[in-house]
Amino acid sequence: MDATKQDGQHDSIVIMVDGTEKTMAENQKRKDWGCLPYIAQVLQASDTKKLVHAVKFGLALVLVSLLYMLEVVHDKLGNNAMWAVMTVVVLTEYTVGATVIKGLNRGVGTTLGGGLGCFVAMLAQEIGGIGKAVAIGMSIFILGAAATYMRLVPNIKKKYDYGVLIFILTLSLVSISGVRGNEIIQVASDRLSSIFMGFAITAFTSLFIFPLWAGDELHSSLASQFDSIAQSIEDFLDDHIVQANGKKGTDEARKLSTCFSVLTSKSTHESLANFARWEPWHGRFGFQYPWNKYLEIARLLQELAANIITAEGFMKTKLEVCHTSTKELCKGASSLLAGAMRELGGSILHMKQFQQQDIAGEAFQEMRAELSAYIQVHSSATTINHSGAVDNGMKCSAGHSMFLLISMVEILDRVQDLVIGVKELGVSAGFVDPMPHEKS
Structure with a gap:
Protein backbone atom coordinates (compact mmCIF):
# COMPACT_ATOMS: atom_id res chain seq x y z
CA MET A 1 0.00 0.00 0.00
CA ASP A 2 1.51 3.27 -1.17
CA ALA A 3 -0.41 5.82 0.85
CA THR A 4 -3.58 6.34 2.81
CA LYS A 5 -5.21 9.77 2.94
CA GLN A 6 -8.08 10.98 5.09
CA ASP A 7 -10.44 13.39 3.41
CA GLY A 8 -11.87 15.34 6.34
CA GLN A 9 -14.54 17.00 4.32
CA HIS A 10 -16.20 13.85 3.08
CA ASP A 11 -14.80 11.33 5.60
CA SER A 12 -13.57 9.10 2.75
CA ILE A 13 -10.43 7.02 2.44
CA VAL A 14 -8.43 6.82 -0.82
CA ILE A 15 -6.15 3.79 -1.13
CA MET A 16 -3.36 3.74 -3.74
CA VAL A 17 -2.34 0.22 -4.71
CA ASP A 18 1.09 -0.59 -6.12
CA GLY A 19 1.27 -2.17 -9.57
CA THR A 20 -1.95 -0.62 -10.94
CA GLU A 21 -0.26 0.51 -14.15
CA LYS A 22 1.34 -2.91 -14.58
CA THR A 23 -2.04 -4.65 -14.21
CA MET A 24 -3.64 -2.35 -16.79
CA ALA A 25 -0.80 -3.06 -19.22
CA GLU A 26 -1.24 -6.79 -18.79
CA ASN A 27 -5.00 -6.49 -19.42
CA GLN A 28 -4.36 -4.47 -22.57
CA LYS A 29 -1.88 -7.11 -23.74
CA ARG A 30 -4.47 -9.82 -23.22
CA LYS A 31 -6.94 -7.84 -25.33
CA ASP A 32 -4.38 -7.40 -28.09
CA TRP A 33 -3.76 -11.14 -28.24
CA GLY A 34 -7.36 -12.11 -27.56
CA CYS A 35 -8.02 -12.97 -31.22
CA LEU A 36 -5.46 -15.78 -31.24
CA PRO A 37 -7.62 -18.27 -29.29
CA TYR A 38 -10.50 -17.51 -31.65
CA ILE A 39 -8.30 -18.11 -34.71
CA ALA A 40 -7.03 -21.36 -33.22
CA GLN A 41 -10.61 -22.46 -32.58
CA VAL A 42 -11.59 -21.71 -36.19
CA LEU A 43 -8.59 -23.62 -37.53
CA GLN A 44 -9.43 -26.63 -35.38
CA ALA A 45 -13.03 -26.64 -36.56
CA SER A 46 -12.10 -26.20 -40.23
CA ASP A 47 -11.76 -29.08 -42.62
CA ILE A 209 0.65 -30.31 -54.45
CA PHE A 210 -1.68 -32.34 -52.22
CA PRO A 211 -4.25 -32.91 -54.98
CA LEU A 212 -7.92 -33.03 -54.01
CA TRP A 213 -9.67 -35.45 -56.36
CA ALA A 214 -13.36 -35.19 -57.23
CA GLY A 215 -13.42 -38.97 -57.62
CA ASP A 216 -12.24 -39.46 -54.04
CA GLU A 217 -14.84 -36.98 -52.79
CA LEU A 218 -17.65 -38.79 -54.62
CA HIS A 219 -16.39 -42.20 -53.48
CA SER A 220 -16.18 -41.30 -49.80
CA SER A 221 -19.43 -39.32 -49.86
CA LEU A 222 -21.40 -42.21 -51.32
CA ALA A 223 -19.90 -44.73 -48.90
CA SER A 224 -20.67 -42.52 -45.89
CA GLN A 225 -24.31 -42.23 -46.93
CA PHE A 226 -24.77 -45.96 -46.43
CA ASP A 227 -23.80 -45.61 -42.77
CA SER A 228 -26.07 -42.59 -42.39
CA ILE A 229 -29.06 -44.39 -43.90
CA ALA A 230 -28.35 -47.47 -41.77
CA GLN A 231 -28.55 -45.30 -38.65
CA SER A 232 -31.78 -43.72 -39.92
CA ILE A 233 -33.32 -47.17 -40.44
CA GLU A 234 -32.42 -48.18 -36.89
CA ASP A 235 -33.80 -44.93 -35.50
CA PHE A 236 -37.02 -45.24 -37.49
CA LEU A 237 -37.82 -48.82 -36.54
CA ASP A 238 -36.56 -48.69 -32.97
CA ASP A 239 -38.18 -45.36 -32.10
CA HIS A 240 -41.66 -46.53 -32.98
CA ILE A 241 -41.22 -49.33 -30.48
CA VAL A 242 -39.58 -47.17 -27.80
CA GLN A 243 -42.00 -44.25 -28.14
CA ALA A 244 -45.02 -46.55 -28.19
CA ASN A 245 -43.90 -47.76 -24.76
CA GLY A 246 -43.81 -44.21 -23.43
CA LYS A 247 -40.06 -43.68 -23.67
CA LYS A 248 -38.20 -40.88 -25.36
CA GLY A 249 -36.87 -41.75 -28.81
CA THR A 250 -34.32 -40.24 -31.13
CA ASP A 251 -34.57 -36.53 -31.87
CA GLU A 252 -36.74 -36.26 -34.99
CA ALA A 253 -34.89 -33.29 -36.49
CA ARG A 254 -31.54 -35.06 -36.26
CA LYS A 255 -33.01 -38.30 -37.56
CA LEU A 256 -34.63 -36.79 -40.66
CA SER A 257 -31.79 -34.37 -41.40
CA THR A 258 -29.68 -37.31 -42.56
CA CYS A 259 -32.34 -38.45 -45.01
CA PHE A 260 -32.89 -34.91 -46.29
CA SER A 261 -29.13 -34.49 -46.84
CA VAL A 262 -29.17 -37.64 -48.98
CA LEU A 263 -32.12 -36.34 -50.99
CA THR A 264 -30.45 -32.98 -51.65
CA SER A 265 -27.07 -34.47 -52.64
CA LYS A 266 -28.11 -35.29 -56.20
CA SER A 267 -26.68 -32.17 -57.84
CA THR A 268 -23.47 -32.44 -55.82
CA HIS A 269 -22.93 -36.05 -56.87
CA GLU A 270 -23.65 -35.25 -60.51
CA SER A 271 -21.11 -32.42 -60.47
CA LEU A 272 -18.46 -34.58 -58.78
CA ALA A 273 -19.06 -37.39 -61.30
CA ASN A 274 -18.70 -34.94 -64.18
CA PHE A 275 -15.46 -33.56 -62.75
CA ALA A 276 -14.10 -37.05 -61.99
CA ARG A 277 -14.38 -38.05 -65.66
CA TRP A 278 -11.80 -35.39 -66.56
CA GLU A 279 -9.27 -36.32 -63.91
CA PRO A 280 -6.11 -38.25 -64.82
CA TRP A 281 -5.45 -41.73 -63.52
CA HIS A 282 -4.95 -41.69 -59.77
CA GLY A 283 -4.99 -44.56 -57.32
CA ARG A 284 -7.52 -47.13 -58.46
CA PHE A 285 -9.60 -44.59 -60.36
CA GLY A 286 -8.50 -44.97 -63.96
CA PHE A 287 -9.86 -43.83 -67.28
CA GLN A 288 -13.35 -45.06 -68.22
CA TYR A 289 -14.11 -45.66 -64.54
CA PRO A 290 -17.86 -46.40 -64.14
CA TRP A 291 -18.88 -43.16 -62.44
CA ASN A 292 -22.40 -43.61 -63.82
CA LYS A 293 -22.79 -46.61 -61.51
CA TYR A 294 -22.13 -44.29 -58.57
CA LEU A 295 -24.96 -42.05 -59.72
CA GLU A 296 -27.29 -45.05 -60.06
CA ILE A 297 -26.51 -46.16 -56.51
CA ALA A 298 -26.96 -42.58 -55.29
CA ARG A 299 -30.41 -42.54 -56.93
CA LEU A 300 -31.35 -45.77 -55.10
CA LEU A 301 -30.18 -44.24 -51.82
CA GLN A 302 -32.35 -41.19 -52.48
CA GLU A 303 -35.38 -43.42 -53.07
CA LEU A 304 -34.66 -45.24 -49.82
CA ALA A 305 -34.33 -41.95 -47.94
CA ALA A 306 -37.64 -40.79 -49.43
CA ASN A 307 -39.33 -43.98 -48.22
CA ILE A 308 -38.04 -43.43 -44.68
CA ILE A 309 -39.18 -39.79 -44.64
CA THR A 310 -42.64 -40.72 -45.95
CA ALA A 311 -43.07 -43.49 -43.41
CA GLU A 312 -41.81 -41.29 -40.58
CA GLY A 313 -44.23 -38.54 -41.55
CA PHE A 314 -47.17 -40.91 -41.13
CA MET A 315 -45.95 -42.86 -38.14
CA LYS A 316 -45.17 -39.85 -35.94
CA THR A 317 -48.92 -39.17 -35.67
CA LYS A 318 -49.76 -42.80 -34.90
CA LEU A 319 -47.87 -43.75 -31.77
CA GLU A 320 -50.09 -46.67 -30.87
CA VAL A 321 -48.92 -49.68 -28.87
CA CYS A 322 -47.39 -52.33 -31.12
CA HIS A 323 -48.07 -56.01 -30.66
CA THR A 324 -45.26 -57.97 -29.01
CA SER A 325 -44.75 -60.02 -32.18
CA THR A 326 -44.50 -56.83 -34.24
CA LYS A 327 -41.87 -55.44 -31.87
CA GLU A 328 -39.70 -58.53 -32.26
CA LEU A 329 -40.07 -58.42 -36.02
CA CYS A 330 -39.11 -54.74 -36.10
CA LYS A 331 -35.99 -55.46 -34.07
CA GLY A 332 -34.99 -58.26 -36.42
CA ALA A 333 -35.63 -56.16 -39.51
CA SER A 334 -33.70 -53.23 -38.04
CA SER A 335 -30.66 -55.41 -37.37
CA LEU A 336 -30.78 -57.07 -40.80
CA LEU A 337 -31.28 -53.93 -42.88
CA ALA A 338 -28.83 -51.73 -40.97
CA GLY A 339 -26.18 -54.45 -41.00
CA ALA A 340 -26.57 -54.97 -44.75
CA MET A 341 -26.32 -51.22 -45.42
CA ARG A 342 -23.12 -50.92 -43.40
CA GLU A 343 -21.57 -53.88 -45.21
CA LEU A 344 -22.48 -52.35 -48.57
CA GLY A 345 -20.93 -49.04 -47.54
CA GLY A 346 -17.76 -50.80 -46.40
CA SER A 347 -17.61 -52.69 -49.69
CA ILE A 348 -17.63 -49.43 -51.64
CA LEU A 349 -15.28 -47.60 -49.28
CA HIS A 350 -12.61 -50.32 -49.35
CA MET A 351 -13.34 -51.25 -53.00
CA LYS A 352 -13.87 -54.92 -52.18
CA GLN A 353 -16.43 -57.27 -53.65
CA PHE A 354 -19.62 -57.73 -51.66
CA GLN A 355 -19.48 -61.46 -50.98
CA GLN A 356 -22.69 -61.75 -48.96
CA GLN A 357 -25.15 -61.23 -51.81
CA ASP A 358 -26.50 -64.79 -51.77
CA ILE A 359 -26.67 -64.94 -47.96
CA ALA A 360 -28.26 -61.49 -47.78
CA GLY A 361 -30.72 -62.44 -50.53
CA GLU A 362 -31.87 -65.49 -48.59
CA ALA A 363 -32.21 -63.48 -45.38
CA PHE A 364 -34.19 -60.81 -47.20
CA GLN A 365 -36.52 -63.40 -48.72
CA GLU A 366 -37.17 -64.96 -45.31
CA MET A 367 -37.78 -61.56 -43.74
CA ARG A 368 -40.09 -60.56 -46.59
CA ALA A 369 -42.09 -63.77 -46.15
CA GLU A 370 -42.49 -63.05 -42.43
CA LEU A 371 -43.53 -59.48 -43.11
CA SER A 372 -46.07 -60.57 -45.72
CA ALA A 373 -47.56 -63.11 -43.31
CA TYR A 374 -47.88 -60.50 -40.56
CA ILE A 375 -49.43 -58.03 -43.00
CA GLN A 376 -52.07 -60.58 -43.93
CA VAL A 377 -52.82 -61.24 -40.26
CA HIS A 378 -53.16 -57.56 -39.39
CA SER A 379 -55.13 -56.91 -42.57
CA SER A 380 -57.64 -59.52 -41.47
CA ALA A 381 -57.72 -58.01 -37.98
CA THR A 382 -58.40 -54.58 -39.46
CA THR A 383 -61.24 -56.01 -41.55
CA ILE A 384 -62.79 -57.51 -38.43
CA ASN A 385 -62.35 -54.21 -36.61
CA HIS A 386 -64.29 -52.38 -39.29
CA SER A 387 -67.18 -54.78 -38.67
CA GLY A 388 -67.25 -53.63 -35.04
CA ALA A 389 -66.18 -56.92 -33.44
CA VAL A 390 -63.14 -55.32 -31.76
CA ASP A 391 -62.83 -52.02 -29.93
CA ASN A 392 -61.46 -48.87 -31.52
CA GLY A 393 -58.12 -49.04 -29.68
CA MET A 394 -57.36 -52.44 -31.14
CA LYS A 395 -58.34 -51.15 -34.57
CA CYS A 396 -55.85 -48.26 -34.33
CA SER A 397 -53.13 -50.60 -33.07
CA ALA A 398 -53.69 -53.04 -35.94
CA GLY A 399 -53.66 -50.23 -38.53
CA HIS A 400 -50.50 -48.78 -37.05
CA SER A 401 -48.74 -52.14 -37.05
CA MET A 402 -49.81 -52.91 -40.61
CA PHE A 403 -48.48 -49.61 -41.97
CA LEU A 404 -45.22 -50.14 -40.10
CA LEU A 405 -44.85 -53.59 -41.67
CA ILE A 406 -45.67 -52.28 -45.16
CA SER A 407 -43.03 -49.57 -44.72
CA MET A 408 -40.47 -52.22 -43.78
CA VAL A 409 -41.31 -54.19 -46.93
CA GLU A 410 -40.68 -51.10 -49.08
CA ILE A 411 -37.40 -50.40 -47.29
CA LEU A 412 -36.41 -54.04 -47.70
CA ASP A 413 -37.03 -53.87 -51.47
CA ARG A 414 -34.88 -50.75 -51.78
CA VAL A 415 -32.02 -52.37 -49.86
CA GLN A 416 -32.22 -55.42 -52.13
CA ASP A 417 -31.87 -53.10 -55.14
CA LEU A 418 -28.81 -51.55 -53.50
CA VAL A 419 -27.25 -54.99 -52.99
CA ILE A 420 -27.59 -55.65 -56.73
CA GLY A 421 -26.29 -52.18 -57.62
CA VAL A 422 -23.20 -52.49 -55.42
CA LYS A 423 -22.48 -55.94 -56.85
CA GLU A 424 -22.66 -54.55 -60.41
CA LEU A 425 -20.41 -51.65 -59.42
CA GLY A 426 -17.85 -54.07 -58.00
CA VAL A 427 -17.77 -56.01 -61.28
CA SER A 428 -17.56 -52.89 -63.47
CA ALA A 429 -14.95 -51.13 -61.32
CA GLY A 430 -12.85 -54.23 -60.68
CA PHE A 431 -13.26 -54.41 -56.93
CA VAL A 432 -10.90 -56.96 -55.38
CA ASP A 433 -12.08 -60.04 -53.53
CA PRO A 434 -11.79 -59.74 -49.74
CA MET A 435 -9.15 -61.69 -47.88
CA PRO A 436 -10.21 -65.13 -46.56
CA HIS A 437 -10.31 -63.91 -42.94
CA GLU A 438 -12.61 -61.05 -44.01
CA LYS A 439 -15.25 -63.36 -45.44
CA SER A 440 -18.04 -64.44 -43.16
Missing part, protein backbone atom coordinates in the same frame (compact mmCIF):
# COMPACT_ATOMS: atom_id res chain seq x y z
CA THR A 48 -8.10 -29.83 -43.32
CA LYS A 49 -8.83 -30.16 -47.04
CA LYS A 50 -10.27 -26.65 -47.14
CA LEU A 51 -7.15 -25.26 -45.49
CA VAL A 52 -4.97 -27.12 -48.00
CA HIS A 53 -7.01 -25.70 -50.87
CA ALA A 54 -6.65 -22.16 -49.51
CA VAL A 55 -2.87 -22.53 -49.11
CA LYS A 56 -2.55 -23.92 -52.64
CA PHE A 57 -4.48 -20.98 -54.05
CA GLY A 58 -2.22 -18.54 -52.22
CA LEU A 59 0.86 -20.33 -53.57
CA ALA A 60 -0.48 -20.17 -57.13
CA LEU A 61 -1.04 -16.43 -56.77
CA VAL A 62 2.52 -15.95 -55.55
CA LEU A 63 3.97 -17.95 -58.45
CA VAL A 64 2.00 -16.12 -61.13
CA SER A 65 2.79 -12.74 -59.56
CA LEU A 66 6.51 -13.52 -59.59
CA LEU A 67 6.18 -14.59 -63.21
CA TYR A 68 4.48 -11.31 -64.09
CA MET A 69 7.31 -9.33 -62.46
CA LEU A 70 9.99 -11.01 -64.57
CA GLU A 71 11.43 -8.54 -67.08
CA VAL A 72 11.63 -11.15 -69.84
CA VAL A 73 7.96 -11.99 -69.56
CA HIS A 74 6.86 -8.37 -69.30
CA ASP A 75 8.96 -7.31 -72.29
CA LYS A 76 7.48 -10.13 -74.37
CA LEU A 77 3.83 -9.91 -73.36
CA GLY A 78 3.51 -6.43 -71.90
CA ASN A 79 0.33 -5.75 -69.96
CA ASN A 80 -1.22 -8.86 -71.51
CA ALA A 81 0.73 -10.84 -68.90
CA MET A 82 -1.90 -9.68 -66.40
CA TRP A 83 -4.24 -12.21 -68.04
CA ALA A 84 -2.16 -14.94 -66.41
CA VAL A 85 -3.04 -13.56 -62.97
CA MET A 86 -6.73 -13.37 -63.84
CA THR A 87 -6.61 -16.92 -65.18
CA VAL A 88 -5.25 -18.27 -61.90
CA VAL A 89 -7.96 -16.43 -59.95
CA VAL A 90 -10.89 -17.69 -62.04
CA LEU A 91 -9.62 -21.22 -62.75
CA THR A 92 -8.64 -22.38 -59.28
CA GLU A 93 -11.29 -24.79 -58.02
CA TYR A 94 -11.57 -27.11 -55.04
CA THR A 95 -10.94 -30.37 -56.93
CA VAL A 96 -8.57 -31.35 -59.73
CA GLY A 97 -11.39 -32.32 -62.06
CA ALA A 98 -13.18 -29.00 -61.65
CA THR A 99 -9.94 -27.13 -62.36
CA VAL A 100 -9.15 -29.21 -65.45
CA ILE A 101 -12.60 -28.92 -67.01
CA LYS A 102 -12.76 -25.19 -66.31
CA GLY A 103 -9.29 -24.71 -67.79
CA LEU A 104 -10.22 -26.63 -70.94
CA ASN A 105 -13.42 -24.60 -71.24
CA ARG A 106 -11.45 -21.39 -70.96
CA GLY A 107 -8.82 -22.53 -73.45
CA VAL A 108 -11.31 -23.65 -76.09
CA GLY A 109 -13.54 -20.61 -75.55
CA THR A 110 -10.59 -18.22 -75.82
CA THR A 111 -9.22 -19.91 -78.95
CA LEU A 112 -12.54 -19.99 -80.81
CA GLY A 113 -13.59 -16.53 -79.66
CA GLY A 114 -10.19 -15.05 -80.49
CA GLY A 115 -10.09 -16.72 -83.91
CA LEU A 116 -13.55 -15.54 -84.91
CA GLY A 117 -12.85 -12.11 -83.40
CA CYS A 118 -9.72 -11.75 -85.54
CA PHE A 119 -11.65 -12.79 -88.63
CA VAL A 120 -14.42 -10.27 -87.91
CA ALA A 121 -11.94 -7.45 -87.22
CA MET A 122 -9.91 -8.10 -90.37
CA LEU A 123 -13.10 -8.36 -92.45
CA ALA A 124 -14.25 -5.04 -91.04
CA GLN A 125 -10.87 -3.47 -91.89
CA GLU A 126 -11.28 -4.58 -95.50
CA ILE A 127 -14.76 -3.07 -95.72
CA GLY A 128 -13.81 0.23 -94.08
CA GLY A 129 -15.94 3.29 -93.53
CA ILE A 130 -19.44 2.94 -92.13
CA GLY A 131 -19.53 -0.67 -93.29
CA LYS A 132 -16.81 -1.46 -90.73
CA ALA A 133 -19.06 -0.62 -87.79
CA VAL A 134 -22.02 -2.40 -89.40
CA ALA A 135 -19.98 -5.57 -90.02
CA ILE A 136 -18.64 -5.66 -86.46
CA GLY A 137 -22.07 -4.94 -84.96
CA MET A 138 -23.88 -7.56 -87.03
CA SER A 139 -21.20 -10.19 -86.38
CA ILE A 140 -21.22 -9.65 -82.62
CA PHE A 141 -25.03 -9.65 -82.59
CA ILE A 142 -25.41 -12.90 -84.54
CA LEU A 143 -22.59 -14.84 -82.88
CA GLY A 144 -23.37 -13.49 -79.40
CA ALA A 145 -27.08 -14.29 -79.68
CA ALA A 146 -26.37 -17.80 -81.01
CA ALA A 147 -23.87 -18.50 -78.22
CA THR A 148 -26.28 -17.18 -75.57
CA TYR A 149 -29.03 -19.42 -76.92
CA MET A 150 -26.66 -22.39 -76.67
CA ARG A 151 -26.06 -21.55 -73.01
CA LEU A 152 -29.74 -22.24 -72.37
CA VAL A 153 -29.49 -25.83 -73.61
CA PRO A 154 -29.42 -27.97 -70.42
CA ASN A 155 -26.53 -30.27 -71.40
CA ILE A 156 -24.38 -27.38 -72.63
CA LYS A 157 -25.19 -25.24 -69.60
CA LYS A 158 -24.25 -28.04 -67.21
CA LYS A 159 -20.88 -28.85 -68.81
CA TYR A 160 -19.74 -26.02 -71.08
CA ASP A 161 -21.43 -22.87 -69.80
CA TYR A 162 -18.15 -21.28 -68.71
CA GLY A 163 -16.51 -22.01 -72.08
CA VAL A 164 -19.37 -20.41 -74.01
CA LEU A 165 -19.25 -17.37 -71.71
CA ILE A 166 -15.51 -16.94 -72.35
CA PHE A 167 -16.16 -17.35 -76.09
CA ILE A 168 -18.63 -14.44 -76.04
CA LEU A 169 -16.29 -12.27 -73.97
CA THR A 170 -13.20 -12.92 -76.12
CA LEU A 171 -15.12 -12.49 -79.37
CA SER A 172 -16.43 -9.10 -78.27
CA LEU A 173 -13.08 -7.83 -76.95
CA VAL A 174 -11.10 -8.84 -80.03
CA SER A 175 -13.73 -7.71 -82.55
CA ILE A 176 -14.00 -4.17 -81.19
CA SER A 177 -10.28 -3.78 -80.45
CA GLY A 178 -9.96 -1.25 -83.29
CA VAL A 179 -6.33 -2.04 -84.17
CA ARG A 180 -4.94 -3.13 -87.52
CA GLY A 181 -5.31 -6.72 -88.64
CA ASN A 182 -1.69 -7.75 -88.13
CA GLU A 183 -1.72 -6.36 -84.58
CA ILE A 184 -4.95 -8.18 -83.77
CA ILE A 185 -3.26 -11.51 -84.33
CA GLN A 186 -0.32 -10.48 -82.14
CA VAL A 187 -2.58 -9.32 -79.29
CA ALA A 188 -4.65 -12.51 -79.46
CA SER A 189 -1.47 -14.60 -79.45
CA ASP A 190 -0.05 -12.77 -76.42
CA ARG A 191 -3.28 -13.12 -74.46
CA LEU A 192 -3.55 -16.80 -75.32
CA SER A 193 0.06 -17.31 -74.16
CA SER A 194 -0.69 -15.53 -70.88
CA ILE A 195 -3.79 -17.63 -70.32
CA PHE A 196 -1.80 -20.79 -71.01
CA MET A 197 0.84 -19.77 -68.43
CA GLY A 198 -1.86 -19.11 -65.85
CA PHE A 199 -3.48 -22.45 -66.58
CA ALA A 200 -0.10 -24.23 -66.32
CA ILE A 201 0.54 -22.75 -62.86
CA THR A 202 -2.98 -23.60 -61.71
CA ALA A 203 -2.70 -27.16 -63.03
CA PHE A 204 0.69 -27.60 -61.35
CA THR A 205 -0.53 -26.55 -57.90
CA SER A 206 -3.75 -28.51 -58.29
CA LEU A 207 -2.23 -31.76 -59.61
CA PHE A 208 1.09 -32.05 -57.82
